[in-house]
Amino acid sequence: MEPLLVFSLLLLTVLSLICIFLRRKQQYWEAQGIPLLKPFLFFYYGRGRIGTDCHAIDIPNEVYQRYRETGVPLAGMFMLSDPLIILLDLELIKHVLIKDFANFSYRGLYHNLRDDPLMGNLAAIDGPYWKRLRAKLTPSFTTGKMKFMYPTLIKVGEQLADVVDARISRDGVLDVKDLAACYTTDVIASSTLGIECDSLHDPLEDFRLITVKFFEEYSVTRDLISQRLPQLAKFLHWTNTPKVVTDFYIKVVRDNIAYREEHSIVRQDFLQIMIDLIKTESLTMEEIAAQVFVFVIAGYETTSTTMTNCLWELAVNEDIQELVREEIVQVLQEHDDVLTYDCLKKMTYLDQTLKETLRKHPIAPALKRVAFEDYKVPGTNFIIKANTTVLIPTEAIQHNPRYFPEPDKFEPMRFTTEAMEQRHPMTFLPFGDGPRNCIGLRFGRMQVLIGLVMLLRKYRFSVAKTTPIPIVYDKAILLRAPKGKVELKCERLVADNHVVNVGKRGVEIAENFITTIRERRELAYGERNK
Numbered sequence: 470m471e472p473l474l475v476f477s478l479l480l481l482t483v484l485s486l487i488c489i490f491l492r493r494k495q496q497y498w499e500a501q502g503i504p505l506l507k508p509f510l511f512f513y514y515g516r517g518r519i520g521t522d523c524h525a526i527d528i529p530n531e532v533y534q535r536y537r538e539t540g541v542p543l544a545g546m547f548m549l550s551d552p553l554i555i556l557l558d559l560e561l562i563k564h565v566l567i568k569d570f571a572n573f574s575y576r577g578l579y580h581n582l583r584d585d586p587l588m589g590n591l592a593a594i595d596g597p598y599w600k601r602l603r604a605k606l607t608p609s610f611t612t613g614k615m616k617f618m619y620p621t622l623i624k625v626g627e628q629l630a631d632v633v634d635a636r637i638s639r640d641g642v643l644d645v646k647d648l649a650a651c652y653t654t655d656v657i658a659s660s661t662l663g664i665e666c667d668s669l670h671d672p673l674e675d676f677r678l679i680t681v682k683f684f685e686e687y688s689v690t691r692d693l694i695s696q697r698l699p700q701l702a703k704f705l706h707w708t709n710t711p712k713v714v715t716d717f718y719i720k721v722v723r724d725n726i727a728y729r730e731e732h733s734i735v736r737q738d739f740l741q742i743m744i745d746l747i748k749t750e751s752l753t754m755e756e757i758a759a760q761v762f763v764f765v766i767a768g769y770e771t772t773s774t775t776m777t778n779c780l781w782e783l784a785v786n787e788d789i790q791e792l793v794r795e796e797i798v799q800v801l802q803e804h805d806d807v808l809t810y811d812c813l814k815k816m817t818y819l820d821q822t823l824k825e826t827l828r829k830h831p832i833a834p835a836l837k838r839v840a841f842e843d844y845k846v847p848g849t850n851f852i853i854k855a856n857t858t859v860l861i862p863t864e865a866i867q868h869n870p871r872y873f874p875e876p877d878k879f880e881p882m883r884f885t886t887e888a889m890e891q892r893h894p895m896t897f898l899p900f901g902d903g904p905r906n907c908i909g910l911r912f913g914r915m916q917v918l919i920g921l922v923m924l925l926r927k928y929r930f931s932v933a934k935t936t937p938i939p940i941v942y943d944k945a946i947l948l949r950a951p952k953g954k955v956e957l958k959c960e961r962l963v964a965d966n967h968v969v970n971v972g973k974r975g976v977e978i979a980e981n982f983i984t985t986i987r988e989r990r991e992l993a994y995g996e997r998n999k
C-alpha cells in the first residue's frame with residue numbers, strides 16, 4: 470500500500486477514536502442537560518495557550534458570564550479532556566463549601582512527596598492527613614496568637630516606612646510591588662521561621678531570592694497537566710519545587726529546631742507548634758518544613774499583591790485615599806499616636822477599602838474542590854459525579870453587576886456592615902469559606918493593614934507616567950497578580966520622623982524577639998551570611 474494511504478487511514482482512525490471519546494465525554498453533560506461551553510476543536514477552546522495567551526481562569530469566567538442568568542445552578546467545560554463544573558448558584562456554592570463539605574474536602578492538587586517533600590503541605594494534601602494537620606495548625610492563627618505576633622509586624626512596618634525615601638526615584642516614582650514584596654517577606658520570615666530577614670534594606674536577601682525562585686520556576690502548563698495526569702507526572706519525576714528551595718527550607722527548619730532544643734527556647738510561634746507536634750504526632754522534618762514552606766508561599770504573593778493592588782486603587786482614586794488617610798490620622802490621634810491592635814480595628818473605612826480591593830482583585834480568582842462521591846445537587850436531578858472537579862468562580866461572582874453594580878468602579882462603601890448584610894455571603898469569597906478556607910486570613914489582613922497605615926500616614930500616592938492603567942495581570946501564574954512593576958508617584962507628607970509604635974510593652978516584646986532571631990539567624994545561615 471502507498472505510504473500516503475497508510476498515513477491517511479491511520480490519521481482517520483485516530484480522529485475517529487478522538488471523536489468517539491469526545492462524544493462519550495460530552496454525554497457527561499448532555500445526559501443531564503447541564504449546559505456546556507463547547508470547545509472549538511475537540512477539547513481546545515481556541516483561546517491560545519494557557520499561561521501565555523490567556524489566563525487559566527479566562528475560560529471558566531466565560532462559562533460563568535454566559536450562563537449566570539439562565540437559572541441553572543451549574544455549567545460545564547473541559548479542562549484538557551476532563552469535565553470541569555463551574556458553580557453558578559450561590560446556595561449550591563454554600564452547600565459545597567460549608568453544608569456538604571464532607572463530600573468536597575478534597576482540592577485535588579498534584580503532589581509527589583517522593584521527589585518533592587515540600588508538597589506535603591496543608592494546601593496541597595487531602596483526606597484524613599489534611600484533616601488531622603488542619604486541626605493541629607489552626608491554633609497558630611487564633612486572635613490571641615495574632616496579638617502576640619503584632620509587635621513584630623509593627624517593627625517590620627516601621628522599617629517599611631523608613632526605607633521609602635531611599636527607594637523613591639529622582640522623578641518621585643516608587644515601585645510599590647517590589648516594596649510590598651520585601652515587606653511581606655520580612656514579616657513572614659520573622660513570624661513563621663524566626664529568621665530576621667532584611668529584604669527592605671537589602672533586596673538580595675537570600676530568603677527573598679529563594680521565594681522568588683519558586684515563583685519564577687513555576688509553570689502553569691506543567692501544573693495543569695500534572696493535576697490531570699498525576700501518575701504520569703510522578704513517573705516522570707515532575708516536581709513543583711526546585712531542589713534548591715527544598716534544601717533551603719529543610720535546612721533552615723532543622724537548624725532552628727536544633728538551636729531551640731539546645732538552648733531550651735520555647736516561643737509562642739508557628740515553629741513552636743510544629744516542634745510540639747513532633748512529640749505527639751511523630752512528624753518528620755520534611756513534613757514540618759512543608760508546612761513552614763506553605764505558610765511562606767501562601768502568605769507571600771497573596772499579601773504583597775493585595776497591598777500593591779490597594780495602593781494602585783488609592784493612587785487612581787485619590788479622593789478615597791484622602792478619606793482613608795483622614796481616618797488613619799484621626800484614629801491615631803485618639804490613641805496618642807500608638808498603633809495598637811485595637812486601634813487598627815477602629816479603622817473601619819480602611820478595612821472597607823481592603824475588602825473592596827479584594828473584591829475587585831481577588832488573588833485567587835477561583836476556589837477548587839473535588840467531589841468525593843456522586844453528589845445530587847439539592848432541589849434538582851443533576852449529579853456531580855465522584856472525582857469531578859468543581860470550580861467556584863469567585864472573581865466572576867465578585868464582578869457580577871447583579872451583586873456589585875458598576876463592578877469596575879472602586880467603592881469601599883459597598884462594605885459597610887449594612888451593605889454587607891444585604892448580600893448573600895457567597896458573593897464575597899476572597900479567603901474562601903468553610904472548613905478549608907484560608908487558615909492565614911487574620912494574619913494576612915493584619916499584615917496588609919499595618920503596611921498600609923505605615924505608608925499612607927506619611928506618603929501620598931498618585932498616578933505616574935509609567936503607572937499601568939488598567940492593571941495588567943500575569944497570565945503565567947494561577948493567581949491574579951500584576952505583571953511587571955507597579956510604579957506610582959510618591960510624595961512625603963510628614964516632615965518629622967514620627968514613630969508609630971506599639972507602646973512600651975510592645976517594643977520590649979519586639980526587641981526581645983528581634984534579638985533572639987538575630988542570634989538564630991547567624992546559626993541558620995551559617996558561614997554564608999557571616
Ligand code: HEM
Pocket residue numbers: 591592593603763764765767768769771772775832833836837898899900901902903904905906907908909910912913914917
Ligand atoms: C491577603 C492575603 C491572603 C489571601 C487573599 C488568601 C487567600 C486564600 C484563599 C482564597 C485560599 C483558598 C481557600 C479555599 O479554598 O476555600 C487560601 C488558602 C490557604 N491560605 Fe491564604 N490567603 C492570604 C494570606 C495567607 C497567609 C498570610 C497565610 C499563612 C501565613 C495563608 C495560608 C493559607 C493556607 C495554608 C491555605 C490552605 C488551607 C487549607 O487547605 O486548609 N494565606 N488562602
